[in-house]
Amino acid sequence: MKPLIVQSTRDRWTKVRFGLKACTITALLAASLMFASCARNLTGTYMADDGGVYYLQQSGSTLWWAGLSLDRELPAERVWHRGLDFTNVFRGTINSDNTIVGVWSDVTRGLTLNSGTLTVKIRSSGGVTQLTKLTATGGFGATIWTKSDPLDDTKFNQTTLDIISRFDAVHKNDDSTIHDNLKPYRDATVFYGHVVTPHLEYLHDNPYDVEAEAPHINYGEDFSPPIPNGGLDSDGKQITYHNFGLEDRDFATFACYLQDDHDNLDADFDVRLKIDLDKLEPDFYTTGWGDRTSGPKVYQLKLNDAATQQTLGYARSEAYMATEALMYGKAGTCGSLKDGIYRFASLLPGWADLFGASVLVNGRPINGNLASPQPTDTCAFIEPSPRFDPLGVQIGNLSLIDGVYLRITGALVLDCGHGFGHPCFDDHPDGDSDDQYDISSHQNQEIHPIYSIDIINFPFRPEDISVDARKNLTGTWGGSDGSTYYVRQIGNTIWWLGQVRDRQPMQRGTNFPIIGALQLAPAFNASDPPCPSQQCWAFATVFKGTITEFPIDTVIEGDWAGVPQSTSAGSNGGHVKFFVFNHKIIVAATPSIFPVAIEKMYEPEDTTPPVITINEPAATQYPHNTTLTLTYSVSDGAGSGFQSFTPLMDNATTIGNHGLQSGQTIKLLTEMNLGQHTFTVNAIDNAGNEDSSSVTFTIVVTADSIKDDVNQFVATGSIRSDRVANSLLAKLNAAASARAAGDCTTANNKYQALIKELQTQIGKGMAAEAAVIMIADAQYLIAHCP
Numbered sequence: 104m105k106p107l108i109v110q111s112t113r114d115r116w117t118k119v120r121f122g123l124k125a126c127t128i129t130a131l132l133a134a135s136l137m138f139a140s141c142a143r144n145l146t147g148t149y150m151a152d153d154g155g156v157y158y159l160q161q162s163g164s165t166l167w168w169a170g171l172s173l174d175r176e177l178p179a180e181r182v183w184h185r186g187l188d189f190t191n192v193f194r195g196t197i198n199s200d201n202t203i204v205g206v207w208s209d210v211t212r213g214l215t216l217n218s219g220t221l222t223v224k225i226r227s228s229g230g231v232t233q234l235t236k237l238t239a240t241g242g243f244g245a246t247i248w249t250k251s252d253p254l255d256d257t258k259f260n261q262t263t264l265d266i267i268s269r270f271d272a273v274h275k276n277d278d279s280t281i282h283d284n285l286k287p288y289r290d291a292t293v294f295y296g297h298v299v300t301p302h303l304e305y306l307h308d309n310p311y312d313v314e315a316e317a318p319h320i321n322y323g324e325d326f327s328p329p330i331p332n333g334g335l336d337s338d339g340k341q342i343t344y345h346n347f348g349l350e351d352r353d354f355a356t357f358a359c360y361l362q363d364d365h366d367n368l369d370a371d372f373d374v375r376l377k378i379d380l381d382k383l384e385p386d387f388y389t390t391g392w393g394d395r396t397s398g399p400k401v402y403q404l405k406l407n408d409a410a411t412q413q414t415l416g417y418a419r420s421e422a423y424m425a426t427e428a429l430m431y432g433k434a435g436t437c438g439s440l441k442d443g444i445y446r447f448a449s450l451l452p453g454w455a456d457l458f459g460a461s462v463l464v465n466g467r468p469i470n471g472n473l474a475s476p477q478p479t480d481t482c483a484f485i486e487p488s489p490r491f492d493p494l495g496v497q498i499g500n501l502s503l504i505d506g507v508y509l510r511i512t513g514a515l516v517l518d519c520g521h522g523f524g525h526p527c528f529d530d531h532p533d534g535d536s537d538d539q540y541d542i543s544s545h546q547n548q549e550i551h552p553i554y555s556i557d558i559i560n561f562p563f564r565p566e567d568i569s570v571d572a573r574k575n576l577t578g579t580w581g582g583s584d585g586s587t588y589y590v591r592q593i594g595n596t597i598w599w600l601g602q603v604r605d606r607q608p609m610q611r612g613t614n615f616p617i618i619g620a621l622q623l624a625p626a627f628n629a630s631d632p633p634c635p636s637q638q639c640w641a642f643a644t645v646f647k648g649t650i651t652e653f654p655i656d657t658v659i660e661g662d663w664a665g666v667p668q669s670t671s672a673g674s675n676g677g678h679v680k681f682f683v684f685n686h687k688i689i690v691a692a693t694p695s696i697f698p699v700a701i702e703k704m705y706e707p708e709d710t711t712p713p714v715i716t717i718n719e720p721a722a723t724q725y726p727h728n729t730t731l732t733l734t735y736s737v738s739d740g741a742g743s744g745f746q747s748f749t750p751l752m753d754n755a756t757t758i759g760n761h762g763l764q765s766g767q768t769i770k771l772l773t774e775m776n777l778g779q780h781t782f783t784v785n786a787i788d789n790a791g792n793e794d795s796s797s798v799t800f801t802i803v804v805t806a807d808s809i810k811d812d813v814n815q816f817v818a819t820g821s822i823r824s825d826r827v828a829n830s831l832l833a834k835l836n837a838a839a840s841a842r843a844a845g846d847c848t849t850a851n852n853k854y855q856a857l858i859k860e861l862q863t864q865i866g867k868g869m870a871a872e873a874a875v876i877m878i879a880d881a882q883y884l885i886a887h888c889p
Contacts, residue, residue, distance in 0.1 A: 143232060145197075145225070146673060148253045153245035156185060156254065158643065158666035162675040166203050167645045167664040168193045169600050170245070172213060180254050184468055189213035190589060191243075192600050192645045193221065194662075201225040203234070206647075207243060208598040210589040211579055211707050212466065217241045218593055223248075256669040292514060292550060293384055293585045295559075296376030298507045301415045313414055374503060374556075376511070377417065378406060379565065384583050463555040465501060465705055466579060501558045508564040510704060512585045512604070513553040554604045557581060559704045563687060572686035578706040580689065582698035588689075590703075592650075597659050601644040601697070602668075642671045644696065648681070657683035665696070712794035713748070713786040714738045720782050720800045726808035727777060727880055728815065731769045737786045748786035772815055772876060777802050777883055804883040806839035812877050821873035827864055831857060831877075838884075847888035854881040 145166055149157040156179055157170040170193070171186030173179050190212035195205020201224060208218035219241020223234040234248040301313055411417075462468065503509070557579070562570035576597060580588040590599040648661020659681040665674030680692040691697040719734035737748045749756065750763035752775075759774035761767060763782075769775065783797040813831050816822040822831075838853035858881050861874045 143225075145232065145234075146667060147232075147250050148667070149234070149248040150179070150251050151245035151248045153189075155189065155245065157245075157248055158668055158673075160645075160664045160666045160673045160675070161197070162664050164197045165662075165664075166193070166195045166197055166205070167666060167676070169643055169645050169666045180256070184463060186212045187214070187466070187468070189215050189244075190600060192598050192647070194645070194647045195221070195223075197225075202237065207241070208591050208593060208596075210591045210598055210600050211577060212589040212600065216577075216591065216707060217243075218591075219243060253667070253670055292512070293382075293581075293583060294376060294509075294511045294550075295379040295382035296509060297379075298503055298505055298509060299375050299377045299415075300505050301375075374509070374511070376509065380406070381565075382583065384585075462553050465556075465558055503556075503558070508559045508566075510555075510557040510559060510581050511550060511553065512555045512557075512581075512587075513550040554585070555587070557704045560706075563703050563705065572703065573706065574686055576683065576686060576689075576703070578703050580701040581704050582701045584698045586698060586701070588701050595650040597646070597648045597650065597661065599644075599646045601646070601701075642666060642673045643668050644674075644676075646679075648679075657686075659683060659689070710792065712792040713788045715748075715784050715786055715794060715796035717782065717784060717796055717798050720780075720798050722798050722800055724801045724803045725771060727772050727802055727804050728808040728811040729771050731771055733763060733765055733767045733769065733782070735765050735784055737784065746787050748784055751783045751785070753780055754783075771802055772812060773872075775802055777804065777879060804880040804887075806835075806842050806884065809877065809880045809884065810835050810839070812873075812880060816869065816873040816877075819873075821870040822868065823870075824868045827860075827868035830860065834860070842884070842888060845889065850888060851885045854885050857881050 145159050145161045147159055149159055151157055151170065153170075153172075154175050155170045155172045157168050159166060159168045161167075170189070170191045172188035172190070173185055174182045189209060191207050191209045193205055193207040195203040197203050202222055203225065204220075204222045206219070207221050209216050219239060221239045221243055222237045224237055226233045226235055228249070232250040236243070236246045561567055562572055576590050576592040578590055580590055580599075582588065582601075584603070586601055586603050588599050588601040590597065592598075642665035644663050644665050646661055646663040648659045650657055651660050652658040660678070662676060662678050664676030665671075667673030674696070679697070682690045682692065684690065687703050688700055689702075690700045715735070715737050717735040719732055725731060733750070735750070750765075752758045752763055752769075756763065758769060779799060779801050781797055781799045783795060785793070785795045787793045810832060813822065813828055813835070817825075817828050822828050834853050834857045838850045838857070841847075841849035841853065858878050861869070861878050861881075865871045865874045
C-alpha cells in the first residue's frame with residue numbers, strides 16, 4: 104500500500120499564480136471547484152484537548168477519524184494501550200466554507216458509549232493545521248485538534264527498537280541454553296480453545312504421565328498459605344497449590360524468587376487449551392510453525408498426536424496444547440528492574456513500554472505496572488493481580504477455569520519440547536531424530552508477547568451454536584488474523600473500528616510469516632520500504648454502514664477508510680457489503696482488506712439494572728369495591744435481557760389463589776383487606792444486575808362503595824335474598840344522606856343498625872364471608888366519618 108501523495112504548498116501555489124489562477128479569479132469558477140483546488144489535505148495525526156490522539160484520513164471531500172484516549176500521566180509514545188477510556192469514530196463532509204459536518208459514535212473499545220453530531224472548523228495556528236469544534240451533540244468532549252508528527256511506535260526513548268531486538272535482551276529464568284532468551288517464530292498468532300486441566304508430563308520411565316493442574320501463575324512462596332486441590336498424592340499427602348493471590352509482590356520477588364534457590368523457574372501464567380481446530384488461521388498447518396517444510400510435521404506431533412489424544416481422552420477431532428500466556432522476563436539482576444542492554448524493565452509483553460500494563464483481558468489491562476510510589480523505590484511492582492481460587496485464576500469478574508472458552512492473541516515462540524532446540528528435528532541425544540515423544544508430550548507452546556486474552560462468553564461459544572444472540576450487534580468481534588473489531592449498532596446504523604493489534608508492528612523479513620492479515624498483504628508484497636525489509640504498520644479500518652435487509656441473514660452495506668496509525672499511510676477505503684449470520688458472525692461479500700469472517704466474542708459489560716415500570720396499581724387510594732388490573736413491564740435497556748422477575752403483593756407471590764402476572768385482575772372486595780398495601784416487582788437481568796420497584800397504595804371505603812358491596816354479593820349469590828339486599832341498601836342510603844349532610848351521629852347509628860342486621864343474617868340470608876367484609880367496611884365508615 105502506497106502513501107497518499109500530498110502536493111506541496113509551493114507547487115500548489117505556483118500553479119495557482121501562473122496556471123489556473125483558481126484562488127484569485129473566483130468569479131470564473133464554481134465555488135466547489137475553487138475549494139477543491141485550494142483545500143489542504145487533512146490526513147495525519149492530531150492531538151486533542153480531551154487527552155486523545157486522533158488519526159484522520161481525508162478521502163476526497165469525506166473525512167474519517169478514529170480518536171483514542173491516552174493516559175495523561177505518560178507521554179503519548181509510552182502509552183501502550185490507547186483508547187481504553189474512550190474510542191470514537193467519525194465520518195463527515197468537508198464543505199467549501201472550511202467546515203466539516205458529520206456524525207460520530209463511541210465504539211466498544213472504550214468505557215463510554217455515546218454518539219451524536221459534530222461540526223468543526225478548519226483553521227491554522229502558526230502554520231499548523233487545527234480543527235475547532237463549532238457545535239456538537241451527545242456530549243463530545245474535544246474542542247481543539249492540533250496536527251502533530253506521527254507517533255512512530257517503532258521507537259522508544261527516541262531509539263528504534265523492534266521486538267526481535269527486545270527478545271534478545273529479555274531472558275527467561277531457566278538454566279537451559281535454548282531458553283536463555285526468547286525468540287519469536289511467528290508474528291501474529293491466534294488460538295481458540297477451551298481451558299483444560301489435564302497435563303502430560305514427560306518422564307523417561309513413563310512417557311505419558313497425566314497430571315491434573317488448574318490454570319496457574321508460576322509464582323508463590325512456600326510459606327504462604329497453600330490452597331488444597333482436594334486430592335492426595337501417591338504418598339497419601341494432601342496436594343496443594345501455591346497461593347498466587349498475594350497482593351504485595353514487588354518485581355524482584357515476582358521475577359526472581361524462583362530463580363535463586365528454586366530450580367530457576369520463570370514467573371508466568373500458564374493456561375492449557377484444548378485447541379479449536381475449526382478456528383486455526385488460514386494456512387496454519389503449512390506456515391504455522393517455523394516454515395512450510397517443518398510446519399505440517401510439528402502440527403502432527405503437537406496437535407494431532409494419537410498417543411497424546413488417547414492418553415488425555417480426547418477425540419481425533421480435538422487437539423491439546425498448553426500456552427504460557429503471560430511471560431515476565433528475567434531482570435538484569437534480581438535487585439534491578441533494568442536489563443543489561445536497553446536499561447529499562449525487562450517485562451513482557453510490554454516490550455516497548457516503561458510500564459507493564461500491557462495485556463488486555465476482555466479489553467482491560469490486567470498485569471499491573473512498574474510505577475514507583477517513591478523515586479528511590481526502584482522495585483515497586485503494583486499488580487491488580489489475578490487471584491487464584493481452587494478452580495482456576497480469577498481476573499476481575501472473569502474466571503479462567505476449566506472449560507472456559509478463550510481466544511489468545513500474540514506472537515508464537517516455537518517450543519518443541521523442554522530442553523531441546525529449534526528446529527524441532529535436531530538429533531536427539533537418545534537417538535530419536537524427531538524428538539517425537541518430547542514434542543508431543545510437552546505440549547506447551549509459548550506465546551510472547553500476549554496482546555490479548557478474550558474470555559468468550561455465552562452465547563458466543565461453539566457449544567452455543569443453536570442459541571440466538573442478542574439482536575443488537577454492539578460488542579467486540581475477533582478475526583482469524585488476530586484482528587479485533589469494536590462494533591456499535593445504533594438503530595439501523597453500524598459503526599466499527601478494526602485493528603490488527605494495538606501497537607506492535609509486523610516483524611522484519613520473510614522468516615516471520617504473516618497468516619491471514621489481508622490488511623498487510625499489499626505492503627508485504629511491495630518492493631519499497633517500510634515492508635518487507637523493515638517493519639510494517641497496518642492501518643485501522645473505520646466503517647459506517649446501514650442494515651439494508653432484515654431476513655434471517657442480515658445485510659450490511661457501507662463505506663470504510665483506513666486511518667493512518669503510527670507511520671502507516673492509511674487508505675482511502677471504499678464500499679463494502681457484509682452478511683450477518685445469527686447475529687454472531689459477519690462475513691465480507693468481498694474480503695478486500697477484511698478477514699473472511701469476524702465472530703462476536705463478548706458484549707459491553709452491562710451495569711445497567713433491568714427497567715421496571717409499574718402502571719397499576721398506582722400510589723393512590725382505591726375504594727374497596729374496585730377491581731384492580733395489574734399492569735407493569737420489565738425490560739433490560741442495556742440489551743442483555745432480563746433473566747427473571749418476581750412480583751409480590753405484601754411479600755406474597757399469590758393472592759386469591761392466583762398469581763400476580765401483568766394483566767391479572769384482583770377483586771379488592773373479596774381478595775384484599777382494607778388499609779395500606781405494597782406491590783413490588785424484583786428483577787434480575789442476564790448480566791446479574793438486580794433491581795426492584797414498589798408502589799404503596801391504600802384500600803378505603805366510601806359511602807358509595809359499600810352500597811356496591813351489596814350489588815357484588817347479590818351477583819355472586821353471597822346475598823341469597825332480595826328482601827335482605829333491599830333492607831341493607833335502605834340503611835346504607837339513609838346513612839349516606841346523613842353523612843353527606845355532616846350528621847355523623849345519625850350516619851353512624853344507621854351503620855350500627857346495618858352491622859346488627861348483617862350479624863343476624865350470617866348463615867341465613869347471606870354467606871358468612873360476605874357479612875364479615877361488609878361489617879368491616881361499615882366499621883371503617885364509622886371510624887372515618889368527616
